[in-house]
Amino acid sequence: MNNKELQAELSKKLGITQKDTAAYLNAFVEEINVRLTEGNQVAFLGVGVLEVRKRESRVFVNPATQQSILVPQRLTPAFRVTSTFKDKLKNYPQS
Amino acid sequence: MSGEKINTSDLANALADRAAITKKNAEVFVDTLQEVFQQALLNDKLVKISGLGTFRLQWVEPRRSVNVQDGSPIEITGRYKVVFTPETSLKNRVNEPFAHLEATAMPGKPINRPEVEKDVPLQKLASQAVEIQSILSTINDPELSEEPVKEPVVEVELEPEVVKYETLETETSASEHRYTPVATIEESKPMFETISQNASMVSEHKKRKLTWLWVTLLVLLLFGGGFAVYYFYGKWIQESVMTLVEEWQADKEFEEQVELAGPVEEMPKPTTEVQVKEASIFDQPREYKEFIADVRVPNGGRLTLISQKYYGHKDFWVYIYEANKDKFTHPDRITVGTVVRIPKLNPELINSKNPETLVYARKLHDKYVGTK
Numbered sequence: 001m002n003n004k005e006l007q008a009e010l011s012k013k014l015g016i017t018q019k020d021t022a023a024y025l026n027a028f029v030e031e032i033n034v035r036l037t038e039g040n041q042v043a044f045l046g047v048g049v050l051e052v053r054k055r056e057s058r059v060f061v062n063p064a065t066q067q068s069i070l071v072p073q074r075l076t077p078a079f080r081v082t083s084t085f086k087d088k089l090k091n092y093p094q095s
Numbered sequence: 096m097s098g099e100k101i102n103t104s105d106l107a108n109a110l111a112d113r114a115a116i117t118k119k120n121a122e123v124f125v126d127t128l129q130e131v132f133q134q135a136l137l138n139d140k141l142v143k144i145s146g147l148g149t150f151r152l153q154w155v156e157p158r159r160s161v162n163v164q165d166g167s168p169i170e171i172t173g174r175y176k177v178v179f180t181p182e183t184s185l186k187n188r189v190n191e192p193f194a195h196l197e198a199t200a201m202p203g204k205p206i207n208r209p210e211v212e213k214d215v216p217l218q219k220l221a222s223q224a225v226e227i228q229s230i231l232s233t234i235n236d237p238e239l240s241e242e243p244v245k246e247p248v249v250e251v252e253l254e255p256e257v258v259k260y261e262t263l264e265t266e267t268s269a270s271e272h273r274y275t276p277v278a279t280i281e282e283s284k285p286m287f288e289t290i291s292q293n294a295s296m297v298s299e300h301k302k303r304k305l306t307w308l309w310v311t312l313l314v315l316l317l318f319g320g321g322f323a324v325y326y327f328y329g330k331w332i333q334e335s336v337m338t339l340v341e342e343w344q345a346d347k348e349f350e351e352q353v354e355l356a357g358p359v360e361e362m363p364k365p366t367t368e369v370q371v372k373e374a375s376i377f378d379q380p381r382e383y384k385e386f387i388a389d390v391r392v393p394n395g396g397r398l399t400l401i402s403q404k405y406y407g408h409k410d411f412w413v414y415i416y417e418a419n420k421d422k423f424t425h426p427d428r429i430t431v432g433t434v435v436r437i438p439k440l441n442p443e444l445i446n447s448k449n450p451e452t453l454v455y456a457r458k459l460h461d462k463y464v465g466t467k
Binding site: 001002003013014024027030031033035036037039043047048060070072073074075076085 | 098099100101102103106109110113114116121123124125127128129130131132133135136137138139141142143144145146147148150152154172173174175176177178179181185186188189190191192193196197198199200201
């Protein structure tokens with residue numbers, strides 16, 4: 001399901017216009033973005049937790065040229081699934 | 096970075112402020128979103144939310160494992176896991192604090208270069224040892240010593256000792272020289288140290304120290320073997336020693352003179368003979384008096400295999416053959432059940448690391464196998 005389909009489904013369920021739905025959804029996503037950028041752990045829709053992890057700087061060697069490259073540290077968004085949703089998935093058959 | 100935990104109701108409140116709707120509506124919206132999202136995730140296995148990223152369900156195959164407590168095999172059932180791939184925009188926003196950092200090529204040599212360099216000294220050392228071994232044997236060989244092997248490192252400073260060697264040769268007693276080599280080599284160490292200090296290379300210094308140790312050991316070994324031979328071939332050796340001495344005087348620039356002349360200097364004849372003996376190790380007639388084992392040739396047994404077992408190299412079978420000549424009509428013809436005596440050999444003769452021993456053994460091989 002892509003973003004558009006999600007909006008359509010939401011507006012149908014909520015009985016509001018797609019335009020409004022899109023506005024709310026964008027606000028919601030923006031809020032998560034901001035909180036995440038601040039370094040917080042953000043609970044996400046009962047499925048898991050979005051968080052920021054730090055990747056330390058490291059030295060990468062190009063195997064072809066043997067050239068060493070220093071890859072700097074960086075922050076990256078990550079997602080951790082909650083155990084409740086994991087349990088839910090456990091019983092979900094392959095399809 | 097605060098690192099707070101933001102739960103869903105916090106988000107709903109923030110959404111209400113941001114979208115200018117009531118908190119209740121915001122909560123309803125988030126609840127519905129949650130419901131739709133979870134349902135979509137389970138049904139479609141994939142949900143894209145622009146500005147955030149893609150959530151995907153990925154099937155993990157069942158696999159076998161063991162119970163950590165009692166080691167009994169268990170099967171982990173197949174299941175779905177949630178994979179989140181953030182959008183580039185989110186990645187960039189999150190990485191804002193470190194955005195100014197860029198991957199940079201490190202100057203100079205590749206990073207794994209030091210490891211390579213670590214190995215090199217070892218190789219150098221090993222090859223040096225081999226080199227010195229072969230140099231020693233060529234120098235010890237009176238016939239070959241005419242072509243001097245020149246090494247730049249050690250200078251001619253030990254000349255006087257060479258001269259001494261001649262005068263002292265006949266005087267000292269046999270019992271003394273066990274210790275003299277060590278003493279002389281220690282004497283020469285400081286000299287060596289000054290040389291290496293000039294070169295200002297500490298690591299090389301260490302290496303050389305090791306090589307000195309090697310040389311000392313070798314010389315000691317030679318003495319031991321030489322004694323035995325002296326008793327058998329005393330006269331012959333005396334003659335050859337004299338010629339050898341003359342040759343040594345002629346080319347004094349030898350590096351190895353330091354080592355050889357040093358030990359020899361305070362030695363009586365027996366020890367010098369040791370050296371000569373060692374030198375002409377291949378020319379000496381071999382006598383097989385001591386045996387380390389008797390071997391009954393098994394079915395399919397070969398002298399080369401026996402040699403491999405006792406001497407560490409198959410090429411040395413010729414010595415077994417020499418010691419058991421009476422039992423063979425031809426080295427290739429060997430009867431199963433023949434008891435072959437394995438002679439005790441000079442370890443230098445069967446030093447498979449010295450290429451010359453192999454060359455000589457192959458020469459013998461050609462001699463015996465070639466002529467019936």
